[in-house]
Amino acid sequence: MLGNGRWDAMCIDGIKRLCHIRGKMHKKVWISAGDIVLVGLRDFQDDKADIILKFMPDEARLLKAYGELPDNVRLNEGIAGGVDEEDEGGVVDDYLEFGDDEINRL
Numbered sequence: 001m002l003g004n005g006r007w008d009a010m011c012i013d014g015i016k017r018l019c020h021i022r023g024k025m026h027k028k029v030w031i032s033a034g035d036i037v038l039v040g041l042r043d044f045q046d047d048k049a050d051i052i053l054k055f056m057p058d059e060a061r062l063l064k065a066y067g068e069l070p071d072n073v074r075l076n077e078g079i080a081g082g083v084d085e086e087d088e089g090g091v092v093d094d095y096l097e098f099g100d101d102e103i104n105r106l
Contacts, residue, residue, distance in 0.1 A: 007031065007051065009039060012070060017041075017049045029054050036060040036075070 001007055005021040019039055021031070031037060031054055039049040055063065063069050 001031075001033075009037065009049065009051070011039065011049075012073070015047070017047055019049045019051045021051045025051065025054070036063070036069070036073075 002018075005026055007019045007021070008016060009019045010016050017039070019037075021029075031051065036055045036059075037051050038053040038055070040052045041049050057075065060069070060075050064073065064075060
């Protein structure tokens with residue numbers, strides 16, 4: 001993040017572009033390092049783009065499974081250094097399960 005709604009984004013084609021968050025997303029959709037976003041390229045400026053959409057983690061996994069993202073793209077690799085599904089042996093636990101006695105205490 002560079003401030004004033006601007007980001008440096010590494011595109012799939014290997015070019016680093018200066019991106020601007022569109023007004024409808026500003027202060028409503030929070031983007032962090034490592035997120036997969038859809039950018040709209042500008043016809044008149046090759047080194048600049050606009051962030052159009054942020055993909056949720058499950059949507060990004062589907063894009064990778066469908067072959068829309070190259071194999072060298074790692075998902076969930078934000079500042080904390082998350083891991084891919086393949087790194088954990090394909091086991092993903094995205095939910096918590098509460099028993100009846102735990103719900104009554106809440």
